[in-house]
Amino acid sequence: xxxxxxxxxxxxxxxxxxxxxxxxxxxxxxxxxxxxxxxxxxxxxxxxxxxxxxxxxxxxxxxxxxxxxxxxxxxxxxxxxxxxxxxxxxxxxxxxxxxxxxxxxxxxxxxxxxxxxxxxxxxxxxxxxxxxxxxxxxxxxxxxxxxxxxxxxxxxxxxxxxxxxxxxxxxxxxxxxxxxxxxxxxxxxxxxxxxxxxxxxxxxxxxxxxxxxxxxxxxxxxxxxxxxxxxxxxxxxxxxxxxxxxxxxxxxxxxxxxxxxxxxxxxxxxxxxxxxxxxxxxxxxxxxxxxxxxxxxxxxxxxxxxxxxxxxxxxxxxxxxxxxxxxxxxxxxxxxxxxxxxxxxxxxxxxxxxxxxxxxxxxxxxxxxxxxxxxxxxxxxxxxxxxxxxxxxxxxxxxxxxxxxxxxxxxxxxxxxxxxxxxxxxxxxxxxxxxxxxxxxxxxxxxx
Numbered sequence: 001x002x003x004x005x006x007x008x009x010x011x012x013x014x015x016x017x018x019x020x021x022x023x024x025x026x027x028x029x030x031x032x033x034x035x036x037x038x039x040x041x042x043x044x045x046x047x048x049x050x051x052x053x054x055x056x057x058x059x060x061x062x063x064x065x066x067x068x069x070x071x072x073x074x075x076x077x078x079x080x081x082x083x084x085x086x087x088x089x090x091x092x093x094x095x096x097x098x099x100x101x102x103x104x105x106x107x108x109x110x111x112x113x114x115x116x117x118x119x120x121x122x123x124x125x126x127x128x129x130x131x132x133x134x135x136x137x138x139x140x141x142x143x144x145x146x147x148x149x150x151x152x153x154x155x156x157x158x159x160x161x162x163x164x165x166x167x168x169x170x171x172x173x174x175x176x177x178x179x180x181x182x183x184x185x186x187x188x189x190x191x192x193x194x195x196x197x198x199x200x201x202x203x204x205x206x207x208x209x210x211x212x213x214x215x216x217x218x219x220x221x222x223x224x225x226x227x228x229x230x231x232x233x234x235x236x237x238x239x240x241x242x243x244x245x246x247x248x249x250x251x252x253x254x255x256x257x258x259x260x261x262x263x264x265x266x267x268x269x270x271x272x273x274x275x276x277x278x279x280x281x282x283x284x285x286x287x288x289x290x291x292x293x294x295x296x297x298x299x300x301x302x303x304x305x306x307x308x309x310x311x312x313x314x315x316x317x318x319x320x321x322x323x324x325x326x327x328x329x330x331x332x333x334x335x336x337x338x339x340x341x342x343x344x345x346x347x348x349x350x351x352x353x354x355x356x357x358x359x360x361x362x363x364x365x366x367x368x369x370x371x372x373x374x375x376x377x378x379x380x381x382x383x384x385x386x387x388x389x390x391x392x393x394x395x396x397x398x399x400x401x402x403x404x405x406x407x408x409x410x411x412x413x414x415x416x417x418x419x420x421x422x423x424x425x426x427x428x429x430x431x432x433x434x435x436x437x438x439x440x441x442x443x444x445x446x447x448x
Contacts, residue, residue, distance in 0.1 A: 044101065046153055047094050050146040054090065060140060064090040067134035071127045087124050096124050101154040104165040104221035107175040122323065129323050138323045139351075147322045148353075155381050155402050161219035169224055170214045176201075187299040188247075192422055192437040193430070199233065206230050226302055226400050229439075236395040240421060240442030241363055242308055243394050245371055246408050247301040247439040248294035253426040254418070256290045258411075275350035276372060276409070278318045282358055285368055288414030292443070293349065295407045297436060303400040304373060305439055306392040307410055310361040313368065315384050320353040320375075349374055349409055355382035357398055365446040366416055372409040373399060395440045410443075417447040 043051070054060045068089050087093060100120045128134045137143060158165045171177035175184070181201050188204045189197040202210045205227045209217025218224035237243055255271060260283060262270035271291050277283040296302060325347070353375040360368050373382045381402035386392060412418065421442040424430045437443075 043094060043098050044150075044153075046146070046150045047098055050150065051090075051094055053142055053146055057142065060137065060142065063133045063137040063140075067128040067131045067137050068092075070131035070133055087128070093124065093128070097121060097150065100124075101150065101157070104158055104168045106168040107173065107177065107180040125323050129325055135324070138321060144319070144321050148319065151322065151381070155222070158225075158403060159220055159222040161223070163220065165221035166215050166218055166224065168221065169216075169218060175224065176214070176216060184299050187297050187436065188301070190435040192435060192441070193424065194422075196435075204229060204233055222402055225403060228303065229301060234438050234440045236440045237421075237442035240394075240444065241366065241446045242410070242418075242442075242444040243305070243440050244294075244437050244443045245304050245307040245398070245410060245439070246294065246296055247436055248296045248408065249434040249436050250423060250431075251293045251295055251407070252431060253423070254290050254292040254420065257288055258286065258291050260284060260287045272350050273411070276411070277356060277370065278316060280314075280316065280356065280358075282314070282368065282370070286370070286411050286413050289416065290412045290418060292410045292412075293407060294437075296401070300436060301439060302402075302406075303439075304371065304398040304408065306359065306386075306394055306396045306398050307371065307443065308359060308361040308363065308366055308369060309393050310359040310363075310366075310369075310391070312386050312388055312390045312392065313358040313360050314356070314388060315358075315386065316356040317382065317384070318354050318356060321348070321351045322353065322375075324348065324351055348376060349407070352376060353382065355384050355399060357384060357386065359392070363446065365448055367413055369413070369416075370409075370411040371398060372411065373401065374407040374409065375401065376406045419445045419447060421445065 054064050068087070087096060105120055125134075129138055157163050168174050169176045174180060185199065185201045185204065186196075188201070189199055191197055201207075202216065206229065207216035207218070207227070208223075209215075215224075218227070234247075258271045258273055260272075261274050262272040273283045273286050277286075349372065355373040357371040357373075358368060359371065373384075375382050382399065383402065384399040385397050386399070392398070421444055422437070
């Protein structure tokens with residue numbers, strides 16, 4: 001009933017941020033050179049409002065200062081590769097976000113300068129959110145309310161076909177240049193423990209105009225990032241009672257005997273059903289049951305499908321945190337997560353912005369189950385396509401994330417006897433570096 005820290009992958013989960021921290025800090029330095037050229041009078045109105053909210057609250061204002069001063073003044077936390085200071089103040093943070101929300105993430109920065117910076121705000125906050133003050137600051141409802149408005153505005157820009165967000169797709173240095181296409185295609189061809197496929201990008205994904213050499217017809221960044229697979233590329237496994245709801249890599253071996261309440265903020269990040277399910281009365285029905293959690297790559301397919309045949313019982317959108325990580329993954333541990341909240345996924349299953357979709361399965365041996373879409377960092381736009389009383393078949397669309405990779409959970413009751421398909425044994429070393437499993441492929445059968 002807890003997160004097995006020994007099973008953590010050594011690479012960046014979901015390929016959000018590059019493995020070499022020096023590449024992240026180099027990117028941050030470049031960003032801050034541009035950001036510091038701007039004047040505070042040119043801040044986006046939502047950032048000005050955020051600054052005012054923090055300045056007018058004595059507690060938040062103190063945290064906004066100390067979460068930067070608490071970052072150790074030693075290597076590698078205090079300087080970038082060029083010897084320049086990294087992000088050093090709340091004002092620096094506002095200036096940086098002001099630049100970030102006016103463009104889409106460019107592959108040129110990602111590939112040539114810093115590896116894949118798929119989550120730019122996450123990248124600039126890695127160290128401050130790892131401090132004790134940062135832990136407190138990013139849990140505050142006022143802070144998350146401001147961040148919600150800022151990220152929503154950015155999301156609208158990334159979705160608007162009349163804006164210029166698709167310029168970052170252009171070859172030769174964009175997402176659809178040679179390097180970008182190679183990375184996107186390699187991720188799309190992964191097939192769990194099976195041999196990788198050999199599709200091209202346009203064979204994998206439905207492109208509005210595959211003859212357009214610049215954008216393949218994607219009119220916005222969001223249109224590109226929420227792209228769909230070509231028909232028949234991801235067939236439904238007819239022999240599975242439960243299929244993979246997302247194109248995703250399992251985080252750890254499924255956890256059984258989950259409890260109604262548990263210490264998800266502790267060192268071992270136990271799953272806590274009452275918190276995960278936002279105090280829903282249904283939570284009690286899952287006590288002693290099983291949680292399967294998997295993460296979505298920033299390079300992958302971002303839509304969710306129904307894992308079972310059944311009827312939608314309830315849909316709940318839960319507002320939550322955006323940049324909170326487990327405190328034991330911060331400086332408190334002495335070895336902070338360089339891509340937080342990478343190693344805090346069970347923790348954020350109880351706190352992050354998320355969508356809960358309760359499904360009464362047609363199969364009586366499954367009964368009521370819950371799909372949880374977990375928005376991580378910038379990826380907190382959980383759009384649900386289904387509604388109460390709607391009947392869905394395995395593989396039918398449930399919803400989508402906007403802007404990148406994230407995490408999700410499937411929650412089953414205590415009487416569901418699950419027989420996993422194609423997952424390694426619990427102590428297998430392959431859990432250290434799992435590839436994506438195909439969406440709609442078989443995840444489990446159930447026994448009476």
